[in-house]
Amino acid sequence: MLTLKIIVIMFLLYRSVFSFYYKKIIGRYMNNDITSISDKEIRKTILEFLQQRLINNQHYKLASAKLEKAQQANNLDAINEAKQLLCEINQRFEFENWMEDALNRRAAWFKIATHLSKAIHPSSKGCNVNYNTFQAKNPSSYISSATVAGLPNDATGNAAALDIFSLLNQKVNEKTNLLQLIIDDHPALQLAFSDDKDKAEIYLNNLRRIIYDSWQTPQASELNKQFYWPTSNKAYLAKQDNSYSVLIPLHPSSLCQVMYQKIQARFSEANKQAIANKNKKGTEKQAYFTFHDLAVIGIGGSNPQGVSQLASSQGGNYLLLPSLPPRFNVFRPIRLGKKQKTIFHRGLYYHCRTGFEALFYVVNSNLHNKAIRDKRKQDAFQVIIVELLQVVKQLQTTFKPGWSKDYPKLNIYQQYWLDPQRGQLDGESDFAFKYEQGDWIKEIEKQFALWIYAILQKKYEDMAEAFDDAEIRECQREFKNAIKASQRKQEGIF
Numbered sequence: 001m002l003t004l005k006i007i008v009i010m011f012l013l014y015r016s017v018f019s020f021y022y023k024k025i026i027g028r029y030m031n032n033d034i035t036s037i038s039d040k041e042i043r044k045t046i047l048e049f050l051q052q053r054l055i056n057n058q059h060y061k062l063a064s065a066k067l068e069k070a071q072q073a074n075n076l077d078a079i080n081e082a083k084q085l086l087c088e089i090n091q092r093f094e095f096e097n098w099m100e101d102a103l104n105r106r107a108a109w110f111k112i113a114t115h116l117s118k119a120i121h122p123s124s125k126g127c128n129v130n131y132n133t134f135q136a137k138n139p140s141s142y143i144s145s146a147t148v149a150g151l152p153n154d155a156t157g158n159a160a161a162l163d164i165f166s167l168l169n170q171k172v173n174e175k176t177n178l179l180q181l182i183i184d185d186h187p188a189l190q191l192a193f194s195d196d197k198d199k200a201e202i203y204l205n206n207l208r209r210i211i212y213d214s215w216q217t218p219q220a221s222e223l224n225k226q227f228y229w230p231t232s233n234k235a236y237l238a239k240q241d242n243s244y245s246v247l248i249p250l251h252p253s254s255l256c257q258v259m260y261q262k263i264q265a266r267f268s269e270a271n272k273q274a275i276a277n278k279n280k281k282g283t284e285k286q287a288y289f290t291f292h293d294l295a296v297i298g299i300g301g302s303n304p305q306g307v308s309q310l311a312s313s314q315g316g317n318y319l320l321l322p323s324l325p326p327r328f329n330v331f332r333p334i335r336l337g338k339k340q341k342t343i344f345h346r347g348l349y350y351h352c353r354t355g356f357e358a359l360f361y362v363v364n365s366n367l368h369n370k371a372i373r374d375k376r377k378q379d380a381f382q383v384i385i386v387e388l389l390q391v392v393k394q395l396q397t398t399f400k401p402g403w404s405k406d407y408p409k410l411n412i413y414q415q416y417w418l419d420p421q422r423g424q425l426d427g428e429s430d431f432a433f434k435y436e437q438g439d440w441i442k443e444i445e446k447q448f449a450l451w452i453y454a455i456l457q458k459k460y461e462d463m464a465e466a467f468d469d470a471e472i473r474e475c476q477r478e479f480k481n482a483i484k485a486s487q488r489k490q491e492g493i494f
Contacts (some may be wrong), residue, residue: 001134008378012269013087020086025335037172037173037176037181037188038184038188038191039188039190039191039192040192041172041173041188042172042178042181042188042189042192042193043095043191043192044450045170045171045172045178046095046099046167046170046178046192046245047095048170048195049100049166049167049170050093050095053093053163054089054090054093057089057093058407059085060086060089063082063085063086063089063264064082064086066078066081066082066085067079067082067083067086070082074160075299079145096194099193099194099199099203100199101164102167103164103193103203103206104199104202104203104205104206105151106158106160106161106164106205106208107161107164107203107206107207107210108209108210109157109158109160109161110155110156110157110161110162110164110165110208110210111128111155111156111157111210111211112130112153112154112155112165112168112179112211113128113129113130113133113143113153113154113155113156113253113398114130114131114132114151114152114153114154114252114253114254114255114307115128115129115130115250115251115252115253115254116128116154116158116251116253116307117221117224117250117251118155118251118306118307118308119250119299119307119308119311120223120224120225120249120250120298120302121221121224121250121253122301122303122306122307124221124223124224125219125221126219126220126221126223126224126248126250126306127213127214127218128156129250130153130155130211130212130213130252131140131145131146131151131254132151132183132254133183133211133212133213133422144252144253144255145252145254147154148254148255148258149294151254152252152254152257153165153179153254153259153311154257154308154309154310154311155167155308155309156309159305159306162309165309168182168207169439179211181184182204182207182208182295183211184212189204190204190343211473219236220248224249225248225249226246226247226248226249227246227247227336228244228245228246228247229244229245229246229247230243230244231243231244231245235363236318251299253308253310253311254310255312256310256318257313257314259319260314260318260319262289263289263291263294263319265289265293266288266289266290269411271284271288271289273286274286274287274288275290277286279375279378281481287448291321292322293320293322293431294319294320294321294322295318295319295320296318296319296320297317297318297320298316298317298318299311299316299317299318300312300316301316304316304442307426316430334347334348334351334391334394336407336410338406338407339342339409340407340408340409340410341409341411342410342411342414342447343391343392343395343410343411343414343418344447344448344451348388348391351387351388351390351391352383352384352388354383354387355380355381355382355383355386355387356380356384358376358379358380358383359377359380359384359452359456360383360459361376361380362376362377362380363456363459363460377474378478380473381452381478381479382478384476385479385482389486389491389493392417392493393420393491393493395419396416396418396419396420396421396492396493397421401419401421401422401424402419402421402422402425402428403419403422404418404419404422405422411447412440412443413440413443413444414447415431416431416434416435416440417440417441417444417494418445420435420492422435423435423436441483441494444479445476445479445480445483446476448475448479449473449479450472450477451477452471452475453471453472455476456471
């Protein structure tokens with residue numbers, strides 16, 4: 001019986017261990033959709049890459065042109081010379097020859113990383129970091145390299161070896177490239193890289209050295225920035241040793257590339273069309289990107305390729321979003337007198353002065369382009385309306401429900417608007433009924449339009465006849481659109 005129990009325990013232990021390693025090894029490949037990738041597919045990817053490199057090689061193009069010219073001239077010496085040159089170039093791009101030269105001789109000339117030392121200073125010889133090889137990533141609430149799914153890799157070093165980086169970025173299938181297969185230690189790589197197993201293992205080891213970070217002998221540079229950071233809150237300003245760590249910031253090249261691409265999306269055709277449709281009638285409105293107050297810093301000077309591949313692709317230009325403290329506008333509520341008949345008075349005009357200044361600018365300008373003039377006038381109306389609704393929201397939320405009963409001379413339609421909760425009080429059923437009917441909204445639209453009209457007539461007394469019923473209808477239409485927008489957003493103002 002004891003023997004049976006031991007056998008059962010051993011079986012369960014074996015099954016759990018087997019299950020763990022199965023999930024860890026086989027399950028990893030299943031998740032990455034790479035179990036079906038064979039050495040032949042990998043070899044085919046490499047051969048296609050080499051063929052394309054050969055076709056695009058400048059020496060190959062020149063030799064082909066020389067051969068064609070020599071054949072047309074029937075110059076046998078020139079033909080033989082061109083053929084000899086083409087033969088030598090072809091030999092360089094033969095599979096075994098190229099793999100030996102690239103992965104055994106030139107592979108040590110560059111490093112693959114996501115965080116670069118050279119971007120801090122082009123002459124820095126400090127270590128780089130490849131965050132994509134980290135097994136345990138620690139995402140946090142802050143935006144960092146851990147935030148990005150599929151962080152792009154970067155390469156830094158001798159430009160003469162960057163064709164190897166291009167090879168590693170070649171897709172074997174829709175989801176996986178050669179670099180990811182090496183990180184995942186795919187079993188088909190050895191047969192794919194060479195018919196000689198010993199050579200293939202050397203190639204793979206050389207590639208692992210440029211992909212993975214070697215922290216056994218970390219190297220800093222005097223050109224890198226360094227600063228001390230307390231190891232704990234208690235260690236802050238402590239005098240004893242080992243209270244601080246030395247931190248060496250590196251440039252997050254890969255994260256900056258993702259941000260650069262996001263910002264550049266503002267120039268895409270879809271984004272341009274969305275912006276163009278913003279003010280067009282009868283078009284579908286779409287969200288669009290826009291960025292203001294961007295700053296640009298240059299990395300690498302006239303040779304960003306000397307920093308990294310991604311730096312070169314961006315021309316050495318890195319975009320900075322504004323990192324500024326918020327500017328708070330002090331909101332001073334307007335005062336309503338007990339004998340006041342309307343909210344549309346001098347105090348409200350002062351609060352909306354920014355919008356009116358924009359409106360006066362349009363009236364004063366001699367713009368002959370009607371489309372531009374109408375657009376600027378519309379923008380001015382929008383500013384006035386936004387500032388007006390700020391005041392209304394403040395009155396609705398600050399004063400107690402029923403406050404308008406103490407202001408009997410205040411326009412009744414404005415009482416419905418400014419004191420909407422009054423209808424919930426006892427004895428205010430008639431107020432609630434008329435509020436729910438919503439007829440007061442049209443009256444508010446008219447009052448707003450007449451208020452704008454009166455201000456324009458007073459401002460421009462010598463040209464008062466220029467403001468007619470069309471101006472009133474335009475003001476009323478803009479306010480009506482603002483009401484609909486507020487109701488769609490369920491802001492509770494109307």
